[in-house]
Amino acid sequence: xxxxxxxxxPEPVALPAADPAALDELVPDTAxxxxxxxxxxxxxxxxxxxxxxxxxxxxxxxxxxARFGTxxxxxxxxxLATGAPVGERAHLAARDACxxxxxxxxxxxTRLAEDIRTDNRGALKAGLQRLTARTYGRLRGRAxxxxxxxxxxxxxxxxxxxxxxxxxxxxxxxxxxxxGLFRLxxxxxxxxxxxxxxxDAVTGPxxxxxxxxxxxxxxxxxxxxPDDDPRTAPDPGHGAGPSGNGxxxxxxxxxxxxxxxxxxxxPAADPALTTPGPSASPPTPGHSVADRPQAPEPSENGAEPAPFxxxxxxxxxxxxxxxxxxxxxxxxxxxxxxADRLAAQxxxxxxxxxxxxxxxxxxxxxxxxRDRTAVAVWET
Numbered sequence: 001x002x003x004x005x006x007x008x009x010p011e012p013v014a015l016p017a018a019d020p021a022a023l024d025e026l027v028p029d030t031a032x033x034x035x036x037x038x039x040x041x042x043x044x045x046x047x048x049x050x051x052x053x054x055x056x057x058x059x060x061x062x063x064x065x066a067r068f069g070t071x072x073x074x075x076x077x078x079x080l081a082t083g084a085p086v087g088e089r090a091h092l093a094a095r096d097a098c099x100x101x102x103x104x105x106x107x108x109x110t111r112l113a114e115d116i117r118t119d120n121r122g123a124l125k126a127g128l129q130r131l132t133a134r135t136y137g138r139l140r141g142r143a144x145x146x147x148x149x150x151x152x153x154x155x156x157x158x159x160x161x162x163x164x165x166x167x168x169x170x171x172x173x174x175x176x177x178x179x180g181l182f183r184l185x186x187x188x189x190x191x192x193x194x195x196x197x198x199x200d201a202v203t204g205p206x207x208x209x210x211x212x213x214x215x216x217x218x219x220x221x222x223x224x225x226p227d228d229d230p231r232t233a234p235d236p237g238h239g240a241g242p243s244g245n246g247x248x249x250x251x252x253x254x255x256x257x258x259x260x261x262x263x264x265x266x267p268a269a270d271p272a273l274t275t276p277g278p279s280a281s282p283p284t285p286g287h288s289v290a291d292r293p294q295a296p297e298p299s300e301n302g303a304e305p306a307p308f309x310x311x312x313x314x315x316x317x318x319x320x321x322x323x324x325x326x327x328x329x330x331x332x333x334x335x336x337x338x339a340d341r342l343a344a345q346x347x348x349x350x351x352x353x354x355x356x357x358x359x360x361x362x363x364x365x366x367x368x369x370r371d372r373t374a375v376a377v378w379e380t
Contacts, residue, residue, distance in 0.1 A: 010364060012048065014056030027058050027091055033065045034354045037076065038166030039317070039380050043357040044078060046373040049327055050364065060085075061325050061371040062094035062155070064102050067164070068109035074164035075109040075116075077102055079157065080373040082177070082325045087152030093139060094155040100138050101159060104131040112161060117168050125310045128174045132157065132308060136176070158309075160323050162377060169379065171321060173311040180329025181311065184320040187347045189332070189339055192321075196307035320346055321377045327370035328361065338365050351378040 012029055019025065033044040046063035060083035068075050081097040083090025105112065108127070115124045135157065143153035156177020163170065173181055173194075183190045315321065324332070331338045345360045346352060352360065361374040 010050075012053040014054065016056055016058040025092060027062070027095070029053070029059065030358070031063050032354055032358055033063070034357075035065070035067075035076070037067075037074065037162075037164035039169065040162060040164075041351040041378040041380065042076065042078070042162070042375070043351065043354065043378075044373075044375045045358045045361045046080065046325075047358075047362055047371065049371040050369040052371060058091040059371050060090045060094055060155075061327065061373040062091065062098045063373055063375075064098035066102050066106065068106045069113065072117075072165045073110050073113045075105075075113045076162040076164060077105045077109075077159060078162070078323065078375045079159045080179070080323065080325055080375060081155040081157045082179070082327070082371065082373070083155045084151060084153070087148060089146065089148065089153055090155070093142075093153045096142060097135055097139060097155045097157045100135045101131060101157060104134065105159075105161070113163055113165075116161065116163050116170050116172055117165065119170065119312075121312055124172060124312070125174075128172075128310065129308045132174065132176060156326070158323055158325070160321070160375060160377070169315045171313045171315055171377065173309070173313065173323065175309050176306050178326040178329075180322070180324045180326070180332060182322040182324075182329075182332065183313075183315075184322065184343055184346055185318065187343055189343055191333070192311060192313065194309050194311045196309060315377075315379045317379055319379045320351075321379075323375040325371065325373040327368070327372040328374050330370070331365040331368040335365050335368070338363065346376065351376075351380075 016026065030047040031045065033042070035042045042065070044063055044065055046059065046061045048057075048059040051057075052059060062081045062083070064077070064079040066077045068077065079098040079101055081094035083092075083094040087093075108131075112124070112127070114120075115127075136154070139154050140150045143150050146153060156175070156179060158175035158177070158179045158181075159173070161172040161174075173192075181192045181194075183192050313321065332342065333339075341363060342360055345356070351357075357374075357376065361372060
């Protein structure tokens with residue numbers, strides 16, 4: 001797709017170099033996942049970009065899908081991460097970021113699921129922000145162990161929390177760094193990317209900026225959140241102005257235009273989820289309060305910590321949410337023909353099967369050869 005054929009071959013050419021003593025560090029060219037719970041159908045795919053396939057580089061995008069709990073406490077986490085473009089271990093940093101945030105969410109899944117069902121937004125944001133900050137702290141620690149600079153061993157991290165309870169249609173996005181968050185409704189793409197709170201971010205417990213990828217702010221496209229439902233309104237102070245999707249503007253419609261540019265059988269809850277902040281509710285009786293983690297420090301080059309992104313979304317039947325890495329967000333917002341093609345393929349009466357989903361996600365576009373990861377959730 002484009003004014004001329006893409007530069008690289010359509011199929012993989014070279015395999016990444018392997019270390020016989022570290023074969024567990026290899027990642028496959030493509031990962032594919034799917035599931036159905038209650039009213040949601042999940043499809044997820046992560047694939048090497050054309051450039052990496054040609055040059056024999058590993059996929060720097062990582063994907064994790066995990067189910068925690070049973071019954072009404074079942075919570076599904078989908079995490080994707082993109083390793084920094086510098087450093088030979090970027091793919092490992094992305095994998096670590098997904099694994100570490102996954103472990104933290106899993107340990108606190110019962111409380112997270114309850115907070116989502118009760119719309120306890122303050123507790124959700126404060127707890128998830130601390131878990132994310134801890135993940136980036138571990139990445140910086142791992143970089144030091146490897147003798148690498150922090151910006152060489154880091155990743156953009158984006159996550160979705162999906163309650164499996166069919167009576168709860170609330171979905172929660174959180175993360176740090178570049179990528180995209182979209183909704184396909186009535187055959188049209190709406191850009192849901194929250195506005196980074198960079199200009200008016202509040203520091204202190206519960207509002208700490210996160211020292212994310214490279215320690216630098218990841219402002220994304222500056223896109224704003226929709227306000228077509230009170231449950232999806234941006235946080236006070238972080239809303240959009242008249243030109244955005246806040247109270248004075250509708251969601252961005254991408255159909256025909258491009259809008260420019262988180263010791264028993266029951267695991268113990270992560271202490272970060274029981275540490276109150278200004279926006280969080282007091283801990284439930286019986287929950288311990290751990291020492292409050294310190295706010296992450298700016299990077300050594302003086303850059304400000306990257307903003308923490310958070311969005312609560314209320315869905316309705318017929319919606320499809322798309323969380324993706326920058327490798328897919330860029331052509332989706334920059335190439336109208338690609339956006340239209342994807343919307344047409346994913347607007348059917350039934351969600352696509354795994355093979356059809358992968359085929360659509362890997363549709364090639366001239367000038368867009370990065371790794372791609374797509375996570376789509378259809379509501380029925």
